[in-house]
Amino acid sequence: MPEKIFEPWNDPDAKPLIQFKGVTKRFGDFTAIDNQTFDIYEREFFALLGPSGCGKTTMMRMLAGFEKPTEGTILLAGQDMAPIPPNKRAVNMMFQSYALFPHLSVWENIAFGLKRDGRPKDEIAARVSEMLKLTRLEKFAKRKPHQISGGQRQRVALARSLAKAPKLLLLDEPLGALDAKLRQATQFELMDIQEKTGTTFVIVTHDQEEAMTVASRVAVMDDGKIVQADTPARIYESPNSVYVADFIGDVTIIEGTARRSGDGYEISHTEGLPALYAVSDAQLSDGQRVFLAIRPEKVEITADKPENKRNALRGKIIDIAYLGNISTYHVALPSGQIVKAQTANTRRLSRRSFTWEDEVWLSWTDTAAVLLEH
Structure with missing residues (x-):
């Protein structure tokens, strides 16, 4: 049997774990x-993504109980969270700084919350060894935080956060201190651990690549609002x-005016340049101002004018970003508009x-660009 796709947000019978209702x-x-x-x-592995100051950390702090909504309610498993103090919530938070106790060993750091709750010794020992195994830290149990690497400290903080089996784990820029590789x-480790434990993760990040890698859904935020989730x-x-x-x-945005044509719209953008075409089921009025968004990997770059493509523009290469596996060409149209085109580097540089x-042609299919109203 094919594996069932995890999409509870499309299931009318699925009950949300967390509900924000008119929260200000x-x-x-x-x-x-x-x-x-x-x-x-x-x-879910839910990501709150946005630039600094967009409200994502405030959202997270309200979930943790450090802030109360001015208006509206936040429900966890159907229960209003506002009256419940942070230490009594089935929620744990992993901070960017990891906040490990330097004088305690890895084992003691993970056991800390369980000890404070007065759990029996054998239960604590069993749970800690389970967490050490989950985060692949068995060999480091006796070491102090300063005797292990940044990536291992990150895993200790994760093990400690998960030890009390919270319903919800909040991760505040958890990978900020680690180098790129x-x-x-660690992103893949996080996904793996989240899947194994079945805990709901909410991650706050300003790193779009991170959000796109780990999350089941991404909520893009701007100015205190979720613009798209x-x-x-x-x-x-x-x-x-x-x-x-x-x-x-990466994207190229071309501004123009739309006119209905066939199964989409013709977009006039610059005097003297041919109109562009995009298939779209948007309901637009003729002459409406629109934006065409085209991803660089969907733009083909050729020396000669392509046959049978309605979207074809001529321009001059003014910049090339070489990223090893791909090259991104910045091509200037006669109007000064820059269009980005990306190619995979299957050949050696000398044969590019x-x-x-160089004067080149850029082209894309009728369905490659997205037509946007704002």
Whole structure:
């Protein structure tokens, strides 16, 4: 039997673990969270993504119980969280700094919360060894935090957070202190641990790549609001606004006016340049201002004008970003608009076909670009 896809948000019978209902948070005159209603489901790996100051940390602090909503309610498993103090919630938080006790061993750090709850010794020992195994730290149980690497400290903090089997684990920029390669490895470890434990994870990050790698759904935030919450694939392929398209990955945005044509719209963008075409089921009025968002990997770059493609523009290469496996060409149109095109580097550099100042053609299919109203 094919494996059932995990998409509780599309199941009308699924009960959310967390419900934000009309939640607003103000600090004096400043509105940090602006009337937000959304759900997070059990076993989800949910990412709050956005630039500094967008409200994602305030959202997390309200879930942890460090802040109370000014208006609205937050429910955990159907229960209003506001009256429950942070230490009594079935929620744990892993901080960016890991906040490990330097004088305690790895084993004692993981056992700390269980001891404080007065659990029996044999139960503590069993749980700690389970957590050490889960985070692959058995060999380091007797070491102090300063005797292990940053990546291992990160895993100790995770093991300690999960030891009390919380319903919900909050992760605040958990990989911020790790170098790029270790971050990548740790992202997959996090996903693996989240799947094994079945705990609901909510991660706060400003790193779009991280959010897109680990999360079942990503909530892109701006100015105290969730602008779009969806699966990574849908956020990338079907952004609902220029803000989301621009925030996630690389993109070229062309502004123009739309006119209905066949199963989509013709977009006039620059005088003297041919109109572009995009298949879209959006309901637009003729002459409406629109934005065309095109991902660089969907743009083909050729020396000659492509046959049978409606979307074809001529330009000059002004920049090339070489990233080992791919090259991104920045091509200037006669209007000055820059369009990015990406190619996979299957050949050696010396055999690359295009270079700076080359005149080239850029083209893409009718379904490659996303038509956006704002």
